[in-house]
Amino acid sequence: MLAYFGPQGTFTEQAARAFSAADPAHDDLVPFDTVPAALAAARRGEVDAACVPVENSVEGAVPATMDALTEGDPLVAVAETVLDVRFSVLVRPGAGEPKTIASHPHALAQVRHWIAENLPTATAVATTSTAAAARAVLAGEFDAAVSAPVAVRHYPLEVLATDVADVRDAKTRFLLLRRPGPLPRPTGHDRTSVVVTATDRIGALSDLLAELALRRINLTRIESRPTKGRLGEYRFYIDLDGHAAEPGVGDALAALRRHCPDTRFLGSYPKAEPVLRAEAGARAEPGGSPAADEFVAAAEWVASLREGLGA
Amino acid sequence: MLAYFGPQGTFTEQAARAFSAADPAHDDLVPFDTVPAALAAARRGEVDAACVPVENSVEGAVPATMDALTEGDPLVAVAETVLDVRFSVLVRPGAGEPKTIASHPHALAQVRHWIAENLPTATAVATTSTAAAARAVLAGEFDAAVSAPVAVRHYPLEVLATDVADVRDAKTRFLLLRRPGPLPRPTGHDRTSVVVTATDRIGALSDLLAELALRRINLTRIESRPTKGRLGEYRFYIDLDGHAAEPGVGDALAALRRHCPDTRFLGSYPKAEPVLRAEAGARAEPGGSPAADEFVAAAEWVASLREGLGA
Structure with a gap:
């Protein structure tokens, strides 16, 4: 069973279906009302995994x-997928020119120019989700819905237009999260996510990033966020190239943990293609493992000198 | 004239009124449909300044x-303000128990528990903005609106409840932006914002943050964002403690610019209280100027030895 942030018929369901297609164990998809509710179900073991959006x-x-x-029992990402944010416009079969077009405000904002050009006389109406818009069209409340393409699987509506988006390169990244267990095998093209809680001593983040840079590890995303209720502390969400099983990445994670005991591992998993972010590390080191040989050779050297076998 | 991201009756108008109260030059407030439109008016000089939300x-x-x-002609922040996100629930005067309660989906999400406890039978309806909800209530379409407190200035509605919020510490930070000109005077409690565009060479961000840490400059926020259309480049949005007029901060900005010619200054301005983020630098150095004396003394030393007056 796979939990996802619902309702049915949204992009998150579409992402959940992509994960499900890749792993037949996840053939039963269960929508939850909120992101925390979906994650809580995975934490309690009611579902095997949870699919949630992480960035757009x-x-x-x-x-x-x-x-x-970051809060509650640990969950780790075992896969990611990236979806193009392109909408379908759904209408009741046989209906005439739409007079009203409904969707979530975020979606309406992303198709405003399309509506102005293609349905200039239609009034845009806000609903609580893209799926709610499809349901409202089915119920006859509105004439057209701007929805995720997957919505037609749930509602007997007709596709008036597809591949609709003002911003051509809008993408959303989703994670598949599980309770900690065996990591996915390294593929040579992996991402590792980690959240570090640090006191905001001057230079704290600089020290952390120096530990990555000194090991030639490429950072693909960073975002600071204040710690709820604990003044003077920050969380840094960091994505980096490589897999925890690789010597360099493992060494770097150990260094982050030495600096910040509150460091939480959020998983090592294959990167989705096409990638949401440009990644120089992937280009520079197709093997994906930053200087793995050097780390192994250096550790062997230390082991040998400790045994009196070298210097 | 002060442009703001409208419509009338939202939290951004409330922030614009706070800026206006602090500077009588901004007594004429003009709403714009989008953030880029408000900033464009400031760039063209049609308004003196623009007020927009920057983080929530x-x-x-x-x-x-x-x-x-980051795009278009430069604008710089000259002030910030932080608003508590607490809503008012507005109804038509003399109306009975609300059956429907309308607002922007983000606002509805932030008062869901309040509605469940206080108006358990009411149906929540999504509108395109909190102000649109107030207008719809006035028009009789819905019974109650979850709005910014300022909305009652524009619509003859009655306040059913005020100070409504499930999350007690939700805050939004707004900036007042102008075309480049004389900087606000340093107050000893300032923030400097900068956006740095860097190629994603391994260690690029580590180098930038080391330049700040080595100068004992406190970072209060960082966020990476991929550069639109230029693969392999990142933008880092950085807020730091201090004012560009201070020797240490000026020296650090010069260093960032040396590393990244695309560095754009987004302003030095007094920090709003209460602060949105915990700031150790402010506590550690009430003067606000990280080691300013040391920078002055060191520069004087270099000047003197260049003149053969010291060693």
Whole structure:
């Protein structure tokens, strides 16, 4: 069973279906009302995993997900997927020119120019989700819905237009999260996510990033967020290239943990293609492992000199 | 004239009124449909300044503002203000128990528990803004609106409840932006905002933050964002303690610019109280100027040895 941030018929369900297609164990999809509720179900073991959005190239990070991952029992990401944010416009079969077009305000904002050009006389109406818009069209409340393409699987509506988006490169990234267990195998093209809680001593973040840079580890995303209720503390959400099983990344994670005992591992998992962010590390080191040989050779050297076998 | 991201009756208008109260030059407030439109009016000189939201403690950063500040002609922040996100519930005078309660989905999400406890039978309806909800109530479409407190200035509605919020510490930070000109005077309790565009060479951000840490400059916020259309580049939005007029901060800005010619100054301005973020630098150095004396003394030493007057 796979929990996802619902309702049915949204982009998150579409992401959950992508995860489900990749792993037949997740063939039963269960929508939850909120991100924390979906994650709580995974924490309690009611579901095997949870699918939630983590960042959107237009709307930014999803703070609800970031907070929910940091609080409560640990969950780790085992996969990611990136969806193009392109909508379908759904109408009742045989209906005429739409007079009203409904969707979540975020979605309406992303198709405003399309509506102005293609349905200039239609009034845009806000609903609580893109799926709620499809339901309202089905119920005859409005004439057209701007929805995730997956919505037609649930509602007997007709596709008036598809691939609709003013911003052509809008994307949302989703994570598949599980209770801690065996990590996915390194693929040579992985991402590791970690959240570090640090006191805001001057230079604290500089020290952390120096530990990554000194190990030639590429950072693909960073975001600070104040710690709820604990003044003078920050959380840094960091995505980096590589897998915890790799010597360099493991060494760097140990260094972060030495600096900040509150460091929480959020998983190592294969990067989705096409990537949401440009990643120089991936280009520079197709093996994906930053200087792994050097770390192994150096550790062997220390082991040998400790045994009196070298110098 | 002061432009703001409208419509009338939202928290952004409330922030604009706070700026206006502090500076009588801004007594004429003009709403614009979008953040870029408000900033464009300031760039063209049609208004003296623009007021826009920059981050929210629940919803996160406002990418529209961050992108709009980085593209186009430079604008610099000259003031900030932080508003508690607490709503008023507005009804038509003399109306009975509300059956429907309308607002922007973000606002509805932030008062869901309040509605469940206080208006358990009311249906929540999404509108395009908190102000649109107030207008719809006035028009008789819905019975109650969850709005910014300032909305009652525009609509002859009655306040059913005030200070409404499930999350007690939700806050939004707003900036007042102008075309580049004389900086606000340093107050000893200032913030400097800067956006740095860097190639994603490994260690690029580590180098930038080391320049701040080595000068004992406190970082209060950082966020990475991919550069639109230029693969392999990142933008880092950085807020730091101190004022560009201070020797240490000026020296650090010069260093950032040396590393990244695309560094854009987004202003030095007094910090709003209460602060949105915990700030150790402010506590540690009440003067606000990180080691200013040391920078002056060191520069004088270099000047003197260049003149053969010391060693």
